[in-house]
Amino acid sequence: MSDLWPRVEALLARVEKPARYIGMEQGSLAPVHGPGRAAFLLVYPDTYEIGLPNQGLQILAEILNEREDAVAERAYAPWVDMEREMRAAGVPLFSVETHRPATEFDVIAFNLSAELVYTNVLNLVDLAGVPVRNEDRAPAHPLVVAGGHCTYNPEPLAEYVDAFVIGDGEEVVSEIADVVGAWKRGGRASREAVLRDLATIPGVYVPSLYEVSYDGPAVRAITPRYPDVPATVDKRTVADLGEWPYPKRQLVPLIEVVHDRLNVEVFRGCTRGCRFCQAGMITRPVRERPREQVTRMVRDGLRRTGYDEVALTSLSSADFSGIADVVADLACGQEGTGSVGISLPSLRVDAFSVGIAAEIQKVRRTGLTFAPEAGSWRLRQVINKLILEEDLYSAVDAAYSQGWRRVKLYFLTGLPTEMDEDTLGIARLASNVVEVGRRHTKQASCTVSVGGYVPKPHTPFQWFGQNGVDELRRKIGLLRDELRGSRARLKWHDPAATFAEGIASRGDRRVGRVIERVWRAGGTFQEWSESFVLDRWLEAMHAEGLDPEWYVTRHRERDEVLPWEHISAGLHPDFLWADWQAALAEHGLPDCRWTPCYDCGVCTDYALEHVVASPVAPAGGSQGTGQDLSAGGEVPVAFLGRRPVVAS
Amino acid sequence: MKGTTGVPVRLRFTKHGKVRWIGHRDVARAMERAFRVAALPLAFTEGFSPHPKVSFGLALPTGHESDAEYLDLVLATDLDVEALPERLSAALPVGIEVTGAVRLEDRAPALQEAVTAVTWTAEVEPPAEPGAVRAAVERGLAAASLPAVRRRKGREVTEDLRPVIRSATVTEVTEPDGAVVIELELATQPRSARPEEVLAAFGLDCRRARRTRQWIERDGARQEPLDADTRPRAIEARAS
Numbered sequence: 001m002s003d004l005w006p007r008v009e010a011l012l013a014r015v016e017k018p019a020r021y022i023g024m025e026q027g028s029l030a031p032v033h034g035p036g037r038a039a040f041l042l043v044y045p046d047t048y049e050i051g052l053p054n055q056g057l058q059i060l061a062e063i064l065n066e067r068e069d070a071v072a073e074r075a076y077a078p079w080v081d082m083e084r085e086m087r088a089a090g091v092p093l094f095s096v097e098t099h100r101p102a103t104e105f106d107v108i109a110f111n112l113s114a115e116l117v118y119t120n121v122l123n124l125v126d127l128a129g130v131p132v133r134n135e136d137r138a139p140a141h142p143l144v145v146a147g148g149h150c151t152y153n154p155e156p157l158a159e160y161v162d163a164f165v166i167g168d169g170e171e172v173v174s175e176i177a178d179v180v181g182a183w184k185r186g187g188r189a190s191r192e193a194v195l196r197d198l199a200t201i202p203g204v205y206v207p208s209l210y211e212v213s214y215d216g217p218a219v220r221a222i223t224p225r226y227p228d229v230p231a232t233v234d235k236r237t238v239a240d241l242g243e244w245p246y247p248k249r250q251l252v253p254l255i256e257v258v259h260d261r262l263n264v265e266v267f268r269g270c271t272r273g274c275r276f277c278q279a280g281m282i283t284r285p286v287r288e289r290p291r292e293q294v295t296r297m298v299r300d301g302l303r304r305t306g307y308d309e310v311a312l313t314s315l316s317s318a319d320f321s322g323i324a325d326v327v328a329d330l331a332c333g334q335e336g337t338g339s340v341g342i343s344l345p346s347l348r349v350d351a352f353s354v355g356i357a358a359e360i361q362k363v364r365r366t367g368l369t370f371a372p373e374a375g376s377w378r379l380r381q382v383i384n385k386l387i388l389e390e391d392l393y394s395a396v397d398a399a400y401s402q403g404w405r406r407v408k409l410y411f412l413t414g415l416p417t418e419m420d421e422d423t424l425g426i427a428r429l430a431s432n433v434v435e436v437g438r439r440h441t442k443q444a445s446c447t448v449s450v451g452g453y454v455p456k457p458h459t460p461f462q463w464f465g466q467n468g469v470d471e472l473r474r475k476i477g478l479l480r481d482e483l484r485g486s487r488a489r490l491k492w493h494d495p496a497a498t499f500a501e502g503i504a505s506r507g508d509r510r511v512g513r514v515i516e517r518v519w520r521a522g523g524t525f526q527e528w529s530e531s532f533v534l535d536r537w538l539e540a541m542h543a544e545g546l547d548p549e550w551y552v553t554r555h556r557e558r559d560e561v562l563p564w565e566h567i568s569a570g571l572h573p574d575f576l577w578a579d580w581q582a583a584l585a586e587h588g589l590p591d592c593r594w595t596p597c598y599d600c601g602v603c604t605d606y607a608l609e610h611v612v613a614s615p616v617a618p619a620g621g622s623q624g625t626g627q628d629l630s631a632g633g634e635v636p637v638a639f640l641g642r643r644p645v646v647a648s
Numbered sequence: 649m650k651g652t653t654g655v656p657v658r659l660r661f662t663k664h665g666k667v668r669w670i671g672h673r674d675v676a677r678a679m680e681r682a683f684r685v686a687a688l689p690l691a692f693t694e695g696f697s698p699h700p701k702v703s704f705g706l707a708l709p710t711g712h713e714s715d716a717e718y719l720d721l722v723l724a725t726d727l728d729v730e731a732l733p734e735r736l737s738a739a740l741p742v743g744i745e746v747t748g749a750v751r752l753e754d755r756a757p758a759l760q761e762a763v764t765a766v767t768w769t770a771e772v773e774p775p776a777e778p779g780a781v782r783a784a785v786e787r788g789l790a791a792a793s794l795p796a797v798r799r800r801k802g803r804e805v806t807e808d809l810r811p812v813i814r815s816a817t818v819t820e821v822t823e824p825d826g827a828v829v830i831e832l833e834l835a836t837q838p839r840s841a842r843p844e845e846v847l848a849a850f851g852l853d854c855r856r857a858r859r860t861r862q863w864i865e866r867d868g869a870r871q872e873p874l875d876a877d878t879r880p881r882a883i884e885a886r887a888s
Contacts, residue, residue, distance in 0.1 A: 009666075018710065018711065019674065021669075022667070022670075023666070026681075254741055255670060256674075256677075305685070307681065307684075
């Protein structure tokens with residue numbers, strides 16, 4: 001047992017933001033290690049400011065630390081300056097609570113929220129002093145485990161991560177702690193044995209126990225090596241969020257981080273059915289937290305942390321049953337000093353949502369964000385983001401009439417069936433939004449944020465060939481030309497980074513070596529534009545004899561074995577394929593929370609049910625409220641012209 | 649604090665241990681959260697975006713410790729000021745502890761202008777032999793000027809540190825590992841210097857430093873900020 005703090009502290013005067021490395025968050029526990037306790041190091045493979053607010057890591061740390069036989073600490077990726085100092089001084093990856101070396105833990109567990117962090121995962125394993133490949137590790141080395149949304153296609157990291165956890169972690173983390181604890185108390189003899197044991201836990205995938213065979217460039221089969229290893233690993237799902245009121249002690253960091261506020265998860269899962277959205281597909285069904293529990297968690301959390309802002313988090317918080325009452329309740333009944341801000345990330349696009357936003361944001365009405373995602377009703381039916389233009393304009397009208405001055409719109413480009421007129425529809429919507437705003441104020445402005453679409457596993461678009469770098473650049477160019485001189489400001493995500501994300505998103509086991517090469521060439525922090533170079537990825541693909549276009553821009557056929565075929569989010573492949581065909585036919589699909597089941601497979605196969613307090617859809621918008629979805633076609637909008645009216 | 653209604657109060661607090669690596673603004677945010685946890689009835693400014701009336705003293709450079717940091721705040725309603733240190737310390741991060749609280753006169757000058765000198769203890773990076781350190785300090789104090797290159801608003805400027813240094817004394821104290829400790833008294837007006845800059849001007853390496861006192865000097869006397877501009881207890885008794 002060793003404390004690296006004196007050696008860490010000696011480096012701090014020479015690095016940016018030294019407080020990233022001190023821990024000391026309010027609410028953090030003083031972990032007690034011991035020979036009988038399975039020790040977990042929970043790592044977020046990005047900077048402290050990005051990683052600290054991650055609720056998953058905090059929830060798992062609390063659950064593990066509540067156990068008598070387990071202990072958990074946290075770690076984050078040191079920024080490049082600190083990593084350089086650490087490597088020069090021989091300081092390994094450490095926990096922030098007790099500054100203990102990573103190798104003194106039994107498990108190093110990573111949260112995988114985005115594919116571009118994969119090179120950081122390898123770098124951190126290496127910085128810990130652990131061989132990066134599974135096959136090179138000895139029993140003395142910690143187990144390397146990963147969870148989070150990206151594990152629904154674990155294959156790119158299959159040769160680097162010993163075990164993946166698919167789905168909600170609240171229950172399975174304890175089952176893993178049981179197995180690891182027994183392994184530790186038995187003297188950590190054989191890695192093979194503990195991995196075989198872990199593979200018997202539902203939701204745990206141990207890639208070394210599966211053989212992948214290939215048929216030319218394609219995967220032929222993914223087969224378990226032993227009869228007791230499951231052919232398909234099903235995700236874990238917590239049936240009742242009300243049983244898991246975590247985090248109970250949300251950490252309050254001493255430096256500014258993203259989402260620096262109290263966060264209370266109001267529901268998990270989303271059945272809006274947006275076809276591009278992996279989160280919505282893999283987290284079904286909808287499970288609402290009981291309303292009284294939400295209120296209690298907000299009140300207790302604010303009192304304990306001293307925060308003056310709370311976010312009610314979910315994939316679409318305006319859909320929470322009785323959200324208006326909850327918000328009204330929270331907005332008035334706060335004692336103490338000053339006012340409390342409430343924020344709803346992922347605001348739905350309709351006037352009802354803006355009404356709620358007005359209720360909770362009495363002051364500082366600066367900017368509101370909406371995500372129509374596509375520029376035409378036709379394309380929004382393809383992606384099943386069923387927002388009518390009139391919903392958007394009435395939302396914007398409501399926002400400006402209630403004092404907001406800036407509107408931000410999120411769009412994707414490179415979506416299936418997207419034609420130039422759909423892309424240009426983004427500019428048209430933005431110009432119209434500015435016009436609506438200008439009826440209220442001369443200063444009305446609109447920011448348009450455009451991201452390149454990356455098809456994700458376990459979605460109806462998993463078969464779609466992603467747009468290449470040049471095509472995305474061309475589409476962004478169209479928008480730039482169209483919006484030149486307009487009051488709408490365009491921002492876009494780098495198409496080169498979108499391409500690299502595409503390699504990792506639907507990559508197979510062979511892509512692992514590409515990630516390793518990118519890492520060895522110095523490619524860490526690939527989510528950060530200052531560190532990202534696409535050529536590193538392309539050179540690595542070439543060196544491994546892999547064709548980037550085959551992985552990224554190629555349309556898949558129905559009978560192709562997808563690299564994640566042995567992982568199940570509960571969605572029937574037939575359902576996903578039928579939904580893909582419906583997309584191509586421009587048919588929308590209503591939200592199954594309030595309409596009859598169309599058997600995606602999750603509830604029926606896993607014996608789950610939606611946990612939704614309200615039997616009817618929220619008022620005020622057309623999303624999920626029974627608009628005519630039977631056919632495609634532009635919905636006529638009477639009150640605005642096609643072209644923006646530009647004052648001369 | 650000037651032009652206020654309510655009860656002006658001055659707090660003294662420490663910054664010890666690992667929290668020395670958080671910045672001045674981080675300390676301010678931690679204080680504001682602690683005020684809310686302790687449910688202090690702070691007075692707020694008027695206007696479109698009301699904020700609590702809190703003003704901090706001299707910023708402590710990130711990485712240094714302190715026994716004596718100060719802030720002034722205004723309470724909307726009176727309360728037991730003597731209980732404040734315990735109430736607030738319980739809500740603050742480990743290492744930040746409120747060690748004193750007093751009521752201020754209504755129009756007490758702001759800390760940033762009122763404080764004119766500070767005392768530091770600075771550890772010289774070992775190995776450094778006490779005799780050699782003493783000689784370096786004496787040489788530095790004897791110099792007519794101690795030019796130092798500093799960055800101001802992105803530009804490099806040369807400034808003379810000698811007028812900032814009121815005194816520099818090599819103490820008898822040594823750290824367990826033999827590090828020599830120097831006590832510095834530095835002027836803060838019109839601007840001060842960091843202890844590591846002063847030690848560098850002496851040709852020494854500073855390992856760590858701790859601000860031990862701050863001084864308000866007026867009419868030939870000098871007082872600790874908790875003793876200056878405070879409301880005498882007798883008046884308090886009469887007023888209540």
